Amino acid sequence: MVTPVANTRSGRPRDERIDSAVRAATVDLLNEVGYAALTLEAVAVRAGTSKPALRRRWRGRQHLVVDALAATVGTSPTPDTGCTHCDLIAGIQTLTEAFTTKIGRRVLPALVADLADDPELAETFLNRYFHPRRATTAEALRRGIERGDLSPDTDIDLLLDMLASTTYYRVLFGHLPVTEGLAKQVVETILAGVATPHWRNHHH
Amino acid sequence: MVTPVANTRSGRPRDERIDSAVRAATVDLLNEVGYAALTLEAVAVRAGTSKPALRRRWRGRQHLVVDALAATVGTSPTPDTGCTHCDLIAGIQTLTEAFTTKIGRRVLPALVADLADDPELAETFLNRYFHPRRATTAEALRRGIERGDLSPDTDIDLLLDMLASTTYYRVLFGHLPVTEGLAKQVVETILAGVATPHWRNHHH
Amino acid sequence: MVTPVANTRSGRPRDERIDSAVRAATVDLLNEVGYAALTLEAVAVRAGTSKPALRRRWRGRQHLVVDALAATVGTSPTPDTGCTHCDLIAGIQTLTEAFTTKIGRRVLPALVADLADDPELAETFLNRYFHPRRATTAEALRRGIERGDLSPDTDIDLLLDMLASTTYYRVLFGHLPVTEGLAKQVVETILAGVATPHWRNHHH
Amino acid sequence: MVTPVANTRSGRPRDERIDSAVRAATVDLLNEVGYAALTLEAVAVRAGTSKPALRRRWRGRQHLVVDALAATVGTSPTPDTGCTHCDLIAGIQTLTEAFTTKIGRRVLPALVADLADDPELAETFLNRYFHPRRATTAEALRRGIERGDLSPDTDIDLLLDMLASTTYYRVLFGHLPVTEGLAKQVVETILAGVATPHWRNHHH
DNA sequence: CCATAACCGAGACGGTACGTCGCGTCTTGAT
DNA sequence: ATCAAGACGCGACGTACCGTCTCGGTTATGG
Structure with missing residues (x-):
């Protein structure tokens, strides 16, 4: 996985719909504004979630992009x-x-x-x-x-x-x-x- | 020339010592921190000048780097x-x-x-x-x-x-x-x- | 309060040490350079913080000065x-x-x-x-x-x-x-x- | 006189139409944007002249305003x-x-x-x-x-x-x-x- | 009468400070 | 106990403005 924090075990489970929504939003925005202008903030807004939710799953912009492209292309x-x-x-x-x-x-x-x-x-x-x-x-x-x-x-x-x-x-x-x-x-x-x-x- | 604005005719001439100082500072910083971490602000400080002076000469970080490397390498x-x-x-x-x-x-x-x-x-x-x-x-x-x-x-x-x-x-x-x-x-x-x-x- | 944004409820609480440090720095600088030469940038540096941190608390130089003087005098x-x-x-x-x-x-x-x-x-x-x-x-x-x-x-x-x-x-x-x-x-x-x-x- | 440089004697005489145009532009702009937002640059543009022309006649914004108001009010x-x-x-x-x-x-x-x-x-x-x-x-x-x-x-x-x-x-x-x-x-x-x-x- | 020298208007420059954007982090409340 | 989310601290950006310097052109004076 790419998730920086190991999803140990107990506590509230992660909402996986956010994962896919973020990946889709990332690909959309990459097509619209390119890579240099891709901001985590914009991705979070487009995906209907928040920045920390992204950060918990991916270490940064690059990791998010790698993951989003891999899941798409x-x-x-x-x-x-x-x-x-x-x-x-x-x-x-x-x-x-x-x-x-x-x-x-x-x-x-x-x-x-x-x-x-x-x-x-x-x-x-x-x-x-x-x-x-x-x-x-x-x-x-x-x-x-x-x-x-x-x-x-x-x-x-x-x-x-x-x-x-x-x-x-x-x-x-x-x-x-x-x-x-x-x-x-x-x-x-x-x-x-x-x-x-x-x-x-x-x-x- | 790389200067974004053509030095038409009248007005105060450009201080060329700033050009060379900035180019040198750019190469130094590239060696120290790399490209992604290269800041126009840091270049200006290192060169002993200011951000607007850089911006008048180069459109952005990329142009500055191209010019600095060309003049050096x-x-x-x-x-x-x-x-x-x-x-x-x-x-x-x-x-x-x-x-x-x-x-x-x-x-x-x-x-x-x-x-x-x-x-x-x-x-x-x-x-x-x-x-x-x-x-x-x-x-x-x-x-x-x-x-x-x-x-x-x-x-x-x-x-x-x-x-x-x-x-x-x-x-x-x-x-x-x-x-x-x-x-x-x-x-x-x-x-x-x-x-x-x-x-x-x-x-x- | 003078804070422009009401501290509604959730989110990271404000670091109050910054508030007092900025107020002290403001009074110091007022005594040193006066009001016209008072710079938000200089206040931030003197207080060991940053410009956006000031701007979140006060709408501008004037509001900062009013608040700093009220808390001091x-x-x-x-x-x-x-x-x-x-x-x-x-x-x-x-x-x-x-x-x-x-x-x-x-x-x-x-x-x-x-x-x-x-x-x-x-x-x-x-x-x-x-x-x-x-x-x-x-x-x-x-x-x-x-x-x-x-x-x-x-x-x-x-x-x-x-x-x-x-x-x-x-x-x-x-x-x-x-x-x-x-x-x-x-x-x-x-x-x-x-x-x-x-x-x-x-x-x- | 308010002119910072004494109009000694020889050479090209000062264009006095600029004086009055600047004073008028100053009063106009004062009424439009106020004092704090009054910039010499805007005055120069409004008066159809350049910044140094103003600076030769008045030491700064304040002096210009004093003179413009005195000539008007x-x-x-x-x-x-x-x-x-x-x-x-x-x-x-x-x-x-x-x-x-x-x-x-x-x-x-x-x-x-x-x-x-x-x-x-x-x-x-x-x-x-x-x-x-x-x-x-x-x-x-x-x-x-x-x-x-x-x-x-x-x-x-x-x-x-x-x-x-x-x-x-x-x-x-x-x-x-x-x-x-x-x-x-x-x-x-x-x-x-x-x-x-x-x-x-x-x-x- | 013309040449010279001084001064004028104007443009561009160097630099300070501003206001803003975005990142990465922290803390609280809800699940 | 862990998650989602809001707000925060801060680095850096791009810009407006100020005050200065230099240039070419104009004008009065001296030869």
Whole structure:
């Protein structure tokens, strides 16, 4: 759980309708005003409750947002079709789609930036979002190796990073758009490489 | 210039010693307390001036930080040694080094996250930081193409993103460290690709 | 109470040590810098608290000063010795003495001037300062009437004003000093009048 | 003159239309927003000029107000009809009338309060407003003495203060209205006194 | 008669203080 | 005994205003 205070046992039980109302209010407000302008006060008012009720459940704005998004947005696993590059493209494609929503484009970067200041939040975030998605793509890579499509000494972690990072990079800096074909381009470049036979002969 | 108001003509000229004192104070405080805890008030006090003096020069915290960093940190261009992959590795290496400082690791992610909320800030940032560095690496790629090391139909923009993004990705999520050899790994993966000859024959 | 918001019922109770610390700081600063230069910010710093804490308790500088002075300075009642003019002189004398302090001479005039801009403040001031003092002098006048010293159709309100106003007038305009004998002169003039028997015969 | 800088001799002469425009703007704004909310900036804008133009002519807000009022409001002298108490009543009456205007009721008290902080301003004010009016009433008192209406050992200064101060007192504290008959009441009280023959025999 | 020098009007600046927003905490009453 | 909620203490923000400095333009005087 994310609740800072352990719900020990006795006494008045927590009103769970508040939990869901707050999560809904948080997502609503994120869509309306963004992350930087999200105030706990506004969330409490929108959810029809009070600030301390929020604070008892979440340590702060970041934790609330992580929890609210996790309960709302889902993760799409990388498929297993027998075609290595198709699976990878499909897996990265879902990342691209996640960045078409306002929350993806504007909230996620800010949230991620906050991870650096709070290791506990970072751990929560990684376990809830990052690693699940990453694990399914890692499976696809391992299948590719077994299938003989990918080199057996492939550094899977490195590849996972290279596959996903470009999309994120473009969203963050905004210097180039995240096009529909980007996933395909990235996957094929990583698989095929860009060097000419001339270079390959000279250096490998 | 970053000054929000153009210094048209008449009136009292701006005291430029304040500009430099504030920039220095900003960098100092970024190193001490980080970006999230950076206060305009504290910067003003540290610089021996006042809040309105800052506000006249910079639109907000973000703009001040961009300007202060630009005036302090420099950009290391990608070298030109005649060896394509050596140059690329060296170019990416400087990015890795930039993330070894506290400012690189903790300030830059937060700053970049703020770009999404302010297009004007994003433009300033890109023109001051991003594009200059990127341009020198783009040159290295073009030389590689001319030299016959890289495929002539290489998508340069895509490659530039793929080269730099992995480092940034690891810094942001912190799931894996940014090692010294990362630049080399990334460059060689992109050049050589990870697919086996078996895959290449089947699909290309 | 002077507190703008009624302390209805629930919620965190107010820290009363802040109240007294602020009042003490206010009186100190009034003695040091006067009324015009009295800053809420400086009061907060001196009292070791913050501006919003002050603002929750008092609507503004004026209200704070009224409250701080009322809690510090006391009112000396007009005595009852059986001698009408002696009592009146003694009563007015305390007013003279109040104007020997720096707060009396420099703070009160400015404070009183502010009453015109804020009816609520004026009411508070009158109830706390003005009327209590005035009531005791009114008693002395009524005793003088009963005793047969003063004309039974005396306009008490008018006399109260005439007794006190001269001292105030001299303090305000500073054209003449407030001497020790002033109270006696005023009282005796009002009692005896300045007209000659010649005038009295002609007009009354 | 009120001009802080002596208009020595050569150079560009001062634009006197600005003087009168500023004075008019000052009076206008005093009527609109009062004294406390009067800002030099607003005056400058209203007068179609700039702040330094004002500052060159007047040392501050107070001096500007004193000058603007002096150039606008006039002083009505105490008449000389041969009737002592009639003249005195008429003289005080003009004071009453002065306090029926908004400027009289709201601006004058605040302005007078500022006199305590600036001796030079106080002198200017006394010479322009206070003493001229006072002198004409003093003449009336001297005529009353010569005429045999007033006691020859009358303290003229004391009487002048007692005559005028009550009106001012009521305006300042607002505890009682300044009625039309107030002047008459004050004058007759001072002339006749309020003591009974019983008291007079016992103590004088 | 013109050049010079002084002064004027105006804009922008540096800084103090204000009033406000939001966070995180504490205390009371109700469940 | 624990929860929900209101109020509080405080850090920081963004703004208004003051008093000052500098600039370009205008005007009287001296050569």
